[in-house]
Amino acid sequence: MKRLHSIALIAAAIPLLSATALAQNAPPPDDADVEIPAEPAPPPPVSPRPAPPSSAAPEARPAPPAQAAPPAQAAPPTQAAPLPPSAPPTQAAQAAPAAKTEVEVLREELRATQRRLEALETRAVETPRTTAQAAQVPGKATQVPGKAEEPVVRPFLERLLVPGAFRLSAYVQAQYESHQDSEDQVLQGGALLNQDRFLVRRGRLRLDAAWQYTELGLELDGSTTRGPIFGVRRAEASLLLREEGWDGKPRLRGVRGEAVPRAMLTFGLSEIPFGFELVDSARERVFMERSTASLAFFPGEPDVGVRLAGGLGFFRYALAVLNGEPVDDRPSSPARDPNGAKDLVARLGADARATEALRVSGGVSALHGTGFHAGQDATKGAVQWRDLNENSAVDPGEVTALPGSAATPSQNFTRWAVGLDAQIRLRTPIGEAMLYGEAGIAQNLDRGLFVADPIASGVEVRHFFYYGAFVQEITRFGLAGFRVDHYNPNADFLDPRGGKLVPTAQGITTLSPVAGLVLPGRARLLFQYDAILDALTRDARGVPADLKNDRWTLRLQVEL
Template sequence: MRSLLAVLLTLSPGAVLAQETPPAPEAPAAEEPPAAQEAAADADVDERVTSTEGKVSSIEEQLAEIKSALSPLTKLKFSGYVQARYQYETTREDNTGGFSRFTVRRSRLKATYTGDIAQFMLQLDASPTAVSLRDAEATLFIPGTKQDQALTLGQLKWPFGYESVQSSGDREFPERTRVVRAFLPDERDRGLRYSGKFGVFRVSGGVFDGNGITNPGSIGVDNDKEKDVLGRAGFDLKWISGGISGWFGHTIAKGPTDTNRRAYERSRLGADVQLYLDFLPVGATAIKGEYIRGTTFLYNGVEKFGRPASGWYGLVVQNLGISNAVAVRFDHFDPANGTPTLADANDPTKPAGTNATDTIGLTAIHYFGEHLKLSATYEHPMTAVVAEAKDPHDDLFTLQMQARF
């Protein structure tokens, strides 16, 4: 027993000391060498770069798809304009004519798609009474000419003169001159046209039905097998431009005194010039003129078969700053060359329908930016009279607002 107690006493202080002694600290983990740390960092950067490149590549693919889908739309252009009017015409001495009215003269919508070798163009006009086709053109740009030469087939403007080709949205006066309206009514026809640019020279010409698009005898379709050949050769030096135009053809029709249909000559010869000057401190000046003579034309809604006629106009436009302009125009039209001035056979107080008419017009224009313009125009026609015949009072005032895009 004494021996057991002695052993226990001997072991007890050691056990106590063992419990009180703190455990030895763990040895610190060995640090990785610098080369290993750099390798790990490079691997992390590579992983991030790879991830970023993948995202960029995905975005590029999406952008390429979007660009491919939108590419055709960049070649498609929509444009158009609306011409809204108020017009007042004086009443004639015999209480005929005269009006006061609001109207929408033109409301055009145009779509043009231009590719590398082809162009599509469609223009519609919506009037208060109907929607009509104005232009429908399919154009081939001749390869190797950088789109300077083209062939166009469809319903398009006659390549003749200056005013007939000029857009109604750009013209200073509300309507074209009397001579142009007679020889080139509605300015359009169905046919084939060639156009080319050769430095400062301009050439255009083609083959057309010849009857236009609103001729009473051929609306929508040609009324004979005759085709007309016409064209214009001109130049453009920026400050001055001009050209000469020719037209030769026939129309087969039944005139007022004909028993059967017969071929009537339909021809025109024209010359035009435009001069642009900038020497006045108030703004630029434009001077324009055109002369046309020919046979067979449309006058007062009636086609005059085989009758010779001629006319001309002169126009001066003066800009007043960048927002205003004034213009003066004088036009002369003789619907029966070689016929003397006469009185109407049924009413000697009226001029004959073959008498010449001069018209002087004045217009003032204000531009509300590039998309809106307001014009006020006064026109005074003067019909040649003889003896007791009187010039009819048919002065016309037109207030027009044009919006375009």
């Protein structure tokens, strides 16, 4: 009888023990703690089967109907559960389905536990992968679920070889311009005088690449201003020390951005760090061209050399050693530096936010360089005939001998400039307003308008210049502005009048209102009128007078 009860208990406990063993042997994931009961739940009570009749027992008598046994309670693991009294076969058969139902419930719980373990294992595999991807961005903090955010600190070589980031940008400025002094004529030598035309002022494509300690910039430019041309406008190779928390993206170029590296050493074809307007990007500039003085001093914006620039807090600095021959698209511009002396350009300034809506910046710039006066070739003796009486015949006294001349050597001369610039930006309810200007003096620096050559003229030429501009955004979709600039190419100019030399101002003043429509980040349609006040012509009395040379320009700029 006891043996039969033991066999029944073992048969009911085998499925439970196997299920518990499977749950305990399942490996938990590395990053999660899973608790599994150390002891299985006690098996449900099993009704004992009736004892078989014994041969030694007396003859069985009809017994009264047996009552159902009360449910057995779970016993401690160290003690055997007491055997309940015998029950009829019909009640044992009814208890078996109940035991199977309890086993099925435990199996369902085991399946749910296995599904939870699989989900935890999947998350344990994906979490290190996400952490590794976030760690590829230098300076970016990595956050693991369930843990506090901590900065990623990697070895120097790993930060040095981190993958770089690239940005491709482009813009096209197509326009129509009309000049008051345009003529359908040709100058002596074949130069055209017509200036009423359509043209592509700039079509530029730029590639920027950035790594932790290096940057690369390459910009190509196409234009039809002086005929179809296409060439390199920027070619920069830089080493730099960045601020903490670099986002892994190429920084925005130009002086309008606030973030600058602590130190940046650049070799190649790059901008000249003099003042504000010269280094301001033509893509961001609202007015069609730079001021008159800037165009005269620097016919082209970039030059070849080396530049050290950066900032600490609000302080800004830039120091450059350049060839001294700005690269532009004029046919007469030199293809290479004509002398061994280099130009030294420096700018010291500040850039800070007084409030969240007000930003103030400015600086002092200086330039010291060496100009070049080309010598002349040697000439041979020659004979010259002048038809004085215009009879188309050689008469006595009309033939003259011209002696030859020796070659003259080339000479260098000194040039310099000093400038002061300031900018104020204010965020208003209708958009950002910007007031900025620049002023300064220079000597022998005009290389584009009235070329200064003290070797040829015999006197030093001094220049004076200033400009002021205001631009107001009208919501995000419009803008308006006004600029006044003045340039005196020769502050010591003397005009001969009646046999006397009279001091005369040669200043050129330009008033430029501008207005336009803006599609943020995509396009701008601008109209600008330039009223030019100068003394470049003479009236009937021979007195300098204003030349009628006003112009207007309609430009469409689309950018990528």
